[in-house]
Amino acid sequence: PKKKMRGAELRTAADYKLRLTSPDKVIFPEDGLTKGELANYYAAVADLLLIDLKQRPMTLIRCPSGRAKKCFFQKHDTGSMGDHVLHVPVKEGDGGTEDYLYVEEASGALEAVQMNTIEFHGWGSRIDPLEKPDRLVFDLDPDEGLGFDRVKTAAVRLRELLADLGLETFPLLSGGKGIHVIAPLDQKAEWPAVKSFAERFSRAIAEAEPETFTANIRKNQRKGRIFLDWLRNQRGSTAVMPYSARAREGAPVAAPVSWEELDGIDSANRFTIRDAELLLERAASKGLKGWGQAKQTLPDL
Ligand code: ATP
Ligand code: MN
Numbered sequence: 001p002k003k004k005m006r007g008a009e010l011r012t013a014a015d016y017k018l019r020l021t022s023p024d025k026v027i028f029p030e031d032g033l034t035k036g037e038l039a040n041y042y043a044a045v046a047d048l049l050l051i052d053l054k055q056r057p058m059t060l061i062r063c064p065s066g067r068a069k070k071c072f073f074q075k076h077d078t079g080s081m082g083d084h085v086l087h088v089p090v091k092e093g094d095g096g097t098e099d100y101l102y103v104e105e106a107s108g109a110l111e112a113v114q115m116n117t118i119e120f121h122g123w124g125s126r127i128d129p130l131e132k133p134d135r136l137v138f139d140l141d142p143d144e145g146l147g148f149d150r151v152k153t154a155a156v157r158l159r160e161l162l163a164d165l166g167l168e169t170f171p172l173l174s175g176g177k178g179i180h181v182i183a184p185l186d187q188k189a190e191w192p193a194v195k196s197f198a199e200r201f202s203r204a205i206a207e208a209e210p211e212t213f214t215a216n217i218r219k220n221q222r223k224g225r226i227f228l229d230w231l232r233n234q235r236g237s238t239a240v241m242p243y244s245a246r247a248r249e250g251a252p253v254a255a256p257v258s259w260e261e262l263d264g265i266d267s268a269n270r271f272t273i274r275d276a277e278l279l280l281e282r283a284a285s286k287g288l289k290g291w292g293q294a295k296q297t298l299p300d301l
C-alpha cells in the first residue's frame, strides 16, 4: 500500500515503467530490506536525487548479492544498464577517451537500481562544462572512534572559515561516519584552480588548528583528528550524492541538513531508506529550501 504524503501518494518503482527483477531479494540483511524497498525509496526521492546527480559523470556502487557480499564500483559503461543510463566521452590524462555514465532523468537512476546499484557518486562537475566544477566538497573523515560531536564542531569551523572567504556552505550527513561541507561554485574556475584552492585551504587549516584537523591522508597521521579530504576536489574524483543510499548496515542515506539543526543531530547515518516520506517533507521545509544553492565564485587564496 502506498503511503500518503500531504494528500499525494509517494511515488514507487512501479511509476517508472521499470521492470524490476527480484524485488523480494534481501539486500540489507541486517535490516531485512529488499531490492524492491530500495527501488521504492529511490522512486520516492528521485526528484531530489536528480537535483545533484543529473548530468554528472557518476560512479555506481553495485552489490548484486546484497550489501554484505561483494560490491563493486562502476565508472564506465558496459552497455547493459538501461536506455536512460547515458554515456559521455571523457578525455583521460593519457590522451585516450573513456565513456562515463550519467543520467538525465529519474528513470536512469531507477534502471541503475534494477542493475543492483545501491550508491550513487558523482563528479564535482557536470558533463557541460566538464572542466569547470559546480561544487567544492570538504569530506570530513574522523579518526576511528572519534565522536560525532567532534565532527560537527569541525564542520561548523569549516563553515566559518569558508564564510570568511565569501563562500556559503551546506552540510551533508554522509550516511557513514562523517559530514561533507559543500560549497556551490559558479563554474568559472577550472579543475586545477579548484583543486589547488581545496588543497591550500585544507593544509592551512591543518597547520593552524592541528588539534582538530589533518590534511594528510595517512591514517597514522589522524590520531584523534579529522582528515580534511580535499582530494575529492580533483578531476575524476567523486563524492556521494545527496539522497544516495549507502551500502552499509542500517541502510543509511546521505542526507542534507541545515546548519541550524546540525547541533541536534547525533550521527551521520541518522536517516535511512525507510525515511523517504520524512526526507521529502524536510526538503520542502523552510530550513532546507535552497539547500546547496548559491551563486558564488572560487575565491582567491
Ligand atoms: P564516510 O563519512 O564514512 O567517510 P564517505 O562517503 O565520505 O563516508 P569516504 O571513504 O570518505 O566515504 O569517501 C569519500 C568519497 O570518495 C566517497 O563518497 C566516494 O565517492 C569516493 N571514494 C572513496 N573510495 C573510493 C574508491 N575506492 N573508488 C572510487 N571512489 C571512492
Ligand atoms: Mn568521508
Ligand code: MN
Binding pocket: 139, 141, 229
Ligand atoms: Mn574521504
